[in-house]
Structures are given as structure tokens and as C-alpha cells.
Amino acid sequence: MKFLVAGLLGLGAAMQAHADARAEVQHAFEQVVDAGGFRGYAQGRVFGPALPAMAGEIEVVFPDRIHASTDAMEFVAIGEQAWINALGVWSAVDRALVPVTTFDMAAMRRAIATIRDARVESASKTSQCAAQVYRFRASGKLPGASADGDLRAWICDGSGHLARLEATDARSGERVIVDLDWTRRATVRAPQG
Numbered sequence: 001m002k003f004l005v006a007g008l009l010g011l012g013a014a015m016q017a018h019a020d021a022r023a024e025v026q027h028a029f030e031q032v033v034d035a036g037g038f039r040g041y042a043q044g045r046v047f048g049p050a051l052p053a054m055a056g057e058i059e060v061v062f063p064d065r066i067h068a069s070t071d072a073m074e075f076v077a078i079g080e081q082a083w084i085n086a087l088g089v090w091s092a093v094d095r096a097l098v099p100v101t102t103f104d105m106a107a108m109r110r111a112i113a114t115i116r117d118a119r120v121e122s123a124s125k126t127s128q129c130a131a132q133v134y135r136f137r138a139s140g141k142l143p144g145a146s147a148d149g150d151l152r153a154w155i156c157d158g159s160g161h162l163a164r165l166e167a168t169d170a171r172s173g174e175r176v177i178v179d180l181d182w183t184r185r186a187t188v189r190a191p192q193g
Helices: 002-035 105-113
Strands: 037-044 054-061 065-070 074-078 081-086 089-093 116-125 130-138 149-156 162-169 175-180
Touching (some): 002 105, 002 116, 002 130, 002 162
Antiparallel strands (some): 037 175
């Protein structure tokens, strides 16, 4: 009887830890949505599988303000307007030429709701904070990456902020990494000059 009770208590604790891990990951992504955007450093096919991989700074203000700066290009998109920086000169361009779409708030919240199989994988230290690394699965467009495969999230101890997101697409194996920067709020303005 003691073994049965101990086994049931152990199973209950494991189920509680699983539920808590899922809630912690969901809360971290909800903080990004509630903040109205994010800023950080992104690597991979950030703007979709059909576009080339990139690495650089990115600022996003939901739903449709994006500033990306890489070694190869820099652009700003605000609503239906877009600009590209070529040789230090900003030029207005057709919005269709800028490789980003708007962020659908309802779709991001639906993707957050699909988070499942969350578990703490390890502890780590990022440039932002000491963090717990969570492995989980989700479907849809999370803030920062599409989520149709395995994901890992570095979540800051104490604040619960998402410090890093690593998403690996189940079909292609492509990986996107976003290191978030919470030192200041994301702002995206039309370029001057």
C-alpha cells in the first residue's frame, strides 16, 4: 500500500511539474504579446522558409512595425509603407519588396494556447539573465518564430521574461534563433532622410 501511495504521489508531482512548465512557457510568450513587441538578435530564416537566412538586429512593434538590420540589408516596414537603406541612403520602396508580414495578435495567442509537452531541460545563463531552458512543442506563429516542430525557450529566473527562443521546423530542419533584449522597449519609426 505504501508503494501505491508513493507512486500516486510521484505521478501527481510529475503531472503538476508538467502543468507548471507549460504555464511558465505560455506566460513568457504572453509577456511578449502584452509588451506589444520585442527587440533582439535573430538568426535563420526569420521571415519564412522561402527567404534567405539572415542574422541581425530586429525590432518589432505589433502588429505591423518592423526594423531589421543585417550585414546585407536594412529595412523598415510600417503598415503599408516600407524603406530600404542602400549605401547609407533610405529609399521608400513597394511594401511587397520587404520580406515580412504583419503579426496577427489572435494567431499568436492561438499558437501560445497550443504549447504542449513542456519540460525543464536545464539551467543556463544568457546575456540577459540566469534562466531555465524549456523544451516544448507548439503549432502556429509564436511571437518571434513559426512553431511547427521542437522549440526551446530560455526563460529568465524571477521575471519570467523570454530571453531566447530556438525553433526547429519539423519538416525542413531549419532553425531560427531569437535572443531577446528587454533592456528597452521596441520602437520602430520611419527613417529620416
